[in-house]
Amino acid sequence: MAQENERGSDPELAVPPPKIAPSMLSSDFANLASEAKRMMECGADWLHMDVMDGHFVPNLTIGEPVIKSLRKHTTAFLDCHLMVTNPLDYVEPLAKAGASGFTFHLEAARDNWESLVKQIKAAGMQAGVSLKPGTSVTDVYPLVEGEHQVDMVLIMTVEPGFGGQNFMPEMMSKVKDLRNRYPNLDIEVDGGLGPATIEQAAKAGANCIVAGSSVFGSKDPAGVISLLRGHVLAAQCSQ
Numbered sequence: 331m332a333q334e335n336e337r338g339s340d341p342e343l344a345v346p347p348p349k350i351a352p353s354m355l356s357s358d359f360a361n362l363a364s365e366a367k368r369m370m371e372c373g374a375d376w377l378h379m380d381v382m383d384g385h386f387v388p389n390l391t392i393g394e395p396v397i398k399s400l401r402k403h404t405t406a407f408l409d410c411h412l413m414v415t416n417p418l419d420y421v422e423p424l425a426k427a428g429a430s431g432f433t434f435h436l437e438a439a440r441d442n443w444e445s446l447v448k449q450i451k452a453a454g455m456q457a458g459v460s461l462k463p464g465t466s467v468t469d470v471y472p473l474v475e476g477e478h479q480v481d482m483v484l485i486m487t488v489e490p491g492f493g494g495q496n497f498m499p500e501m502m503s504k505v506k507d508l509r510n511r512y513p514n515l516d517i518e519v520d521g522g523l524g525p526a527t528i529e530q531a532a533k534a535g536a537n538c539i540v541a542g543s544s545v546f547g548s549k550d551p552a553g554v555i556s557l558l559r560g561h562v563l564a565a566q567c568s569q
Contacts, residue, residue, distance in 0.1 A: 411484065485518070485520075
């Protein structure tokens with residue numbers, strides 16, 4: 331039974347539709363524009379962009395210049411996941427670069443998340459918050475229910491920082507908790523998602539699916555994207 335709150339109390343609000351977001355971290359960076367075009371032609375809904383600063387996580391990936399360059403070649407929703415120590419510093423640059431969504435880590439914004447969410451939305455981007463595997467799901471409730479609500483919660487099913495890690499099924503309890511409390515919330519999962527793990531994520535209630543190597547490493551990426559979407563739809567129909 332969903333909790334009575336601003337987010338989950340309206341029975342007329344439908345469960346949000348599936349959104350399949352190939353992780354561009356697994357793409358051919360030398361051909362990023364054509365890879366983005368290929369993914370959208372294969373049926374992707376979003377393109378997932380991992381922004382890492384080499385501090386919050388040990389890896390260093392793309393930043394504002396790459397997103398700005400890619401935006402010139404695609405109208406796709408650029409779903410940016412900020413694995414950075416100071417997310418406030420990135421709001422204005424990413425908005426100007428053309429980012430569509432800005433998902434920060436709660437662990438990096440416990441003291442200023444309200445201001446951060448407000449600035450993200452004022453800049454015209456969707457606001458999301460992500461949780462590391464070791465962070466309790468209860469920590470995110472205020473961000474979903476507060477005055478400055480996030481639009482999406484991203485549950486990491488691996489430790490953030492590197493692609494190609496194994497899916498952590500124990501993280502699905504967080505997804506189930508959020509779906510029960512907030513029926514109409516966009517819930518994203520990222521890490522180790524593919525044909526072998528999508529059913530667990532879909533049944534738990536995830537509707538936004540980030541998939542990297544399982545899509546880009548496949549000879550039939552369109553088939554994988556279709557399979558991921560099909561599992562989410564099937565799970566939603568059975569609930």
